[in-house]
Amino acid sequence: MTRTSRVAFVAACSALALGLSACGSDGGGGGDDAAPIKIGIIADLTGATGDVGSPYNEGMLAYIDHINAEGGIEGRMIEADSNDYAYEVPQAEDLYRQYVNDGVVAIQGWGTGDTEALSSRVASDELPFMSGSFAETLTDPEEAPYNFVVAPTYSDQMRVALNWINEDSGGSGEVAVFHNDSPFGQAPVADGEAWIEEQGYDLGYQAYPMPGGQQNYVGLLSQAQSQGAKYIVIQNVASPAALVAKDIADQGLDMKIVCLNWCANELFITTAGEEAAEGHMLIQPFAPLVAEKEGHEVINTYLEEEGIDPATIGTSWVQGWYVMHVMAEGIREAIASGDGEVDGPAIREALETMGEIDTGGVVGDGTVEFSAESHRGSTGTGVYMAEGGQMVEVEAGATP
Amino acid sequence: MAMTATGVHHRSYTSELRLRATRAEYVRLALMGVLLVVVPFVLDNYWMSIANTILIAIIGAVGLNILVGYTGQISLGQGGFLAVGAYTSVILSDRMGLPTPLAIALAVVMTAVVGTFFGLPGLRLKGLYLAIATLASQQIIEFLIRRDYGDFLTGGLGYINVERLGFLGFQVGGRDVFERQWYVILAVLAVLSVVAARNIFRTGLGRSFMAVRDQDIAAEAIGVNLTRAKLTAFAVSSGFVGLAGALTAHYSEVVSWEKFTLEVSILYLAMIIVGGLGSIAGAVYGAIFMTLLPVVIRNVANALESVVPFLGSQLPAVQNATFGLVIILFLIIEPRGLNRLWERIKEYFRFWPFRY
Numbered sequence: 001m002t003r004t005s006r007v008a009f010v011a012a013c014s015a016l017a018l019g020l021s022a023c024g025s026d027g028g029g030g031g032d033d034a035a036p037i038k039i040g041i042i043a044d045l046t047g048a049t050g051d052v053g054s055p056y057n058e059g060m061l062a063y064i065d066h067i068n069a070e071g072g073i074e075g076r077m078i079e080a081d082s083n084d085y086a087y088e089v090p091q092a093e094d095l096y097r098q099y100v101n102d103g104v105v106a107i108q109g110w111g112t113g114d115t116e117a118l119s120s121r122v123a124s125d126e127l128p129f130m131s132g133s134f135a136e137t138l139t140d141p142e143e144a145p146y147n148f149v150v151a152p153t154y155s156d157q158m159r160v161a162l163n164w165i166n167e168d169s170g171g172s173g174e175v176a177v178f179h180n181d182s183p184f185g186q187a188p189v190a191d192g193e194a195w196i197e198e199q200g201y202d203l204g205y206q207a208y209p210m211p212g213g214q215q216n217y218v219g220l221l222s223q224a225q226s227q228g229a230k231y232i233v234i235q236n237v238a239s240p241a242a243l244v245a246k247d248i249a250d251q252g253l254d255m256k257i258v259c260l261n262w263c264a265n266e267l268f269i270t271t272a273g274e275e276a277a278e279g280h281m282l283i284q285p286f287a288p289l290v291a292e293k294e295g296h297e298v299i300n301t302y303l304e305e306e307g308i309d310p311a312t313i314g315t316s317w318v319q320g321w322y323v324m325h326v327m328a329e330g331i332r333e334a335i336a337s338g339d340g341e342v343d344g345p346a347i348r349e350a351l352e353t354m355g356e357i358d359t360g361g362v363v364g365d366g367t368v369e370f371s372a373e374s375h376r377g378s379t380g381t382g383v384y385m386a387e388g389g390q391m392v393e394v395e396a397g398a399t400p
Numbered sequence: 401m402a403m404t405a406t407g408v409h410h411r412s413y414t415s416e417l418r419l420r421a422t423r424a425e426y427v428r429l430a431l432m433g434v435l436l437v438v439v440p441f442v443l444d445n446y447w448m449s450i451a452n453t454i455l456i457a458i459i460g461a462v463g464l465n466i467l468v469g470y471t472g473q474i475s476l477g478q479g480g481f482l483a484v485g486a487y488t489s490v491i492l493s494d495r496m497g498l499p500t501p502l503a504i505a506l507a508v509v510m511t512a513v514v515g516t517f518f519g520l521p522g523l524r525l526k527g528l529y530l531a532i533a534t535l536a537s538q539q540i541i542e543f544l545i546r547r548d549y550g551d552f553l554t555g556g557l558g559y560i561n562v563e564r565l566g567f568l569g570f571q572v573g574g575r576d577v578f579e580r581q582w583y584v585i586l587a588v589l590a591v592l593s594v595v596a597a598r599n600i601f602r603t604g605l606g607r608s609f610m611a612v613r614d615q616d617i618a619a620e621a622i623g624v625n626l627t628r629a630k631l632t633a634f635a636v637s638s639g640f641v642g643l644a645g646a647l648t649a650h651y652s653e654v655v656s657w658e659k660f661t662l663e664v665s666i667l668y669l670a671m672i673i674v675g676g677l678g679s680i681a682g683a684v685y686g687a688i689f690m691t692l693l694p695v696v697i698r699n700v701a702n703a704l705e706s707v708v709p710f711l712g713s714q715l716p717a718v719q720n721a722t723f724g725l726v727i728i729l730f731l732i733i734e735p736r737g738l739n740r741l742w743e744r745i746k747e748y749f750r751f752w753p754f755r756y
Contacts, residue, residue: 046716083698086716089658094450094695100575101446117654120561124653125575137557183558183656190556 036072036079037331037342039064040099041108042131047087048212049184049237052262052316053110056132057082059320060108066302067328074335076342078328080108089114093121100125105343106327109133112184119144126344128351130327132319134261134285135187139376146344148351150323150377151285152364152399154184154235154260155191159400160381161258161283162192165231166201168256174204176229178220178244180236181209188235188260195400204228210236217244221253231256238263242271249276256280264384265315266391274389281394285381286322287362288315288391295322295360315391322359326368326377329357365397406751417602424746436587440580448579450695455586456647457687459593461671462680463640466597468669469678470606471633472613473522477515477534478668480541481638483660485511485645487545487553490562490655500567500650507646508639514541515638522630526616538665546657559656562649582651589647593640598680600636609633613678670723674730676737685738693726694719 044053109131179185241263264282365380493503675686
């Protein structure tokens with residue numbers, strides 16, 4: 001091969017590389033009147049929390065389906081792009097950058113780790129961000145000005161759980177906290193301990209991280225046993241929590257599980273089995289369908305139209321539906337009060353100033369409200385007991 | 401014109417030491433330069449962010465290749481060393497108020513020191529045993545940043561928000577210009593890193609690294625100070641890795657332990673295996689390849705979702721499987737990686753129609 005043809009070959013290769021790298025360019029946009037409103041969803045479908053992450057995502061998409069079928073928000077359709085990030089923070093960051101480039105006006109995220117990792121980014125990009133994470137740090141607009149927490153925080157749920165335990169135990173007892181070994185799991189641990197001190201409860205309190213991928217939690221339970229724990233608060237998703245319930249039943253231990261949020265659902269009961277789950281407590285801020293709140297009617301109508309059996313719809317699905325509902329209401333307010341321009345700051349202002357958002361009794365004590373001082377949407381949560389394979393309401397709208 | 405090359409021949413030591421021996425290589429250099437300049441004008445913000453991720457990965461992979469590829473000391477501690485760089489730089493700049501460039505420089509030094517410390521077992525251990533020792537360093541550092549006893553790293557939050565990069569009166573701007581401004585910074589640093597690493601191996605120090613890799617006893621016999629060579633390799637390599645870690649922190653504007661796990665160490669090892677062990681260019685190719693791979697798979701899966709829904713619904717699994725498959729294929733087909741493939745292509749054309 002001659003020198004000139006070599007040069008030509010190299011040049012051709014480089015040109016090809018340039019051409020390839022230019023592929024996929026796509027300008028972002030949004031804002032003009034009739035165009036659909038773009039929302040990016042970062043979902044965990046196959047990762048460590050996929051058991052509750054996928055119904056949550058389905059609930060969100062169902063809500064969007066429902067609202068688009070009704071003609072959209074003020075005549076504008078919602079266009080949601082949902083992608084799996086498998087509970088990996090770097091993947092979430094990659095998806096986030098993609099959504100920003102696509103011109104989304106708001107983002108629905110999922111885990112605590114990735115929501116925290118993205119919080120300063122969404123603040124500088126001015127994109128309202130809701131997620132499946134209810135960590136306390138995200139409710140402070142000083143720290144995270146564009147994060148909105150729809151439900152009571154994990155810490156508030158932990159406080160409600162401790163209040164209940166204090167009452168149930170007659171004022172003294174040992175509490176073991178089993179938590180997911182991640183920012184999500186650790187979120188309420190320290191706040192729980194502070195709460196016991198603050199309230200002057202005579203409760204022992206010890207936290208144990210739950211190693212992932214276990215076949216059983218017998219080892220952890222024996223540690224809790226030597227602590228003398230009668231109550232086990234679990235801050236993890238349903239599948240590992242169900243394993244703990246099974247182990248307790250197998251070993252005939254006298255322990256009561258108090259599940260927070262992501263394990264307080266039907267999946268926990270069905271995975272553990274009706275018998276093993278019997279009598280355990282579930283702190284769940286979103287009312288399950290069996291609680292038959294007013295806000296469930298719209299879901300039931302939707303399910304009927306789609307021919308979906310309501311028995312297959314768990315609480316996580318309802319959570320997804322109503323978190324998306326709160327965001328959609330914010331967007332509706334932004335359109336109504338603004339000049340038709342829908343962007344991040346407008347939605348943020350709408351959410352902060354619109355007052356109470358009605359959820360028909362499904363979320364917390366029924367309504368969600370944000371303000372410029374606090375992005376804590378609600379403090380009330382339902383308390384349920386697993387009874388005969390169902391979630392039976394013990395108390396609605398319990399606050400710390 | 402009608403000449404056929406028989407190879408690249410040197411007639412003097414100076415000629416052999418030159419970084420580039422043929423005119424085609426200069427043309428390629430010019431094209432690379434043009435490519436680097438053109439990229440910000442043709443890519444949108446999302447692809448720019450991937451370009452930036454690649455540039456950081458290049459610095460880290462070059463650093464790892466100095467240790468693993470050139471000196472033959474297997475390291476599984478990459479994630480931990482990245483973390484040392486990231487945390488050091490952020491704590492020095494945001495909490496102690498040092499100018500960011502100085503903080504990054506000190507982070508490089510700090511990582512080099514930590515790397516040297518964890519390199520000490522390398523004086524006695526080789527091969528798999530050293531791999532396990534560096535695995536321990538990864539686990540120890542990960543444990544420290546994850547548990548954060550005493551809250552001295554993150555103040556109890558579990559993560560640190562990093563201020564937007566600014567130095568000498570310059571401040572990186574909002575989302576319209578963010579990626580492009582970072583690109584300039586990262587491109588300069590990546591080029592400097594590559595040039596620096598490339599030049600190390602034209603010096604006695606670099607050759608002593610390679611002598612250690614090829615046969616440590618022989619190296620000692622010809623006068624290489626094994627202790628010094630190995631520890632210097634750990635220090636130099638960790639310095640590069642610390643730079644990559646510090647840049648990751650300031651670029652992504654958040655530091656949390658989840659970004660510095662063992663998986664990251666393995667990803668970087670995969671980069672240099674796929675790219676080519678013992679070659680700076682290989683580290684660059686590997687960084688580009690392994691960063692683009694998951695993105696390309698996702699785009700392909702999204703495009704094919706209507707035809708093959710399985711691809712979309714099981715995307716992370718597909719990505720992991722492809723990741724493993726790529727490494728195995730490279731080990732079977734071309735263990736010396738992309739760099740060797742590129743050299744073979746070049747040789748094919750250079751020697752055509754003959755094969756040498």
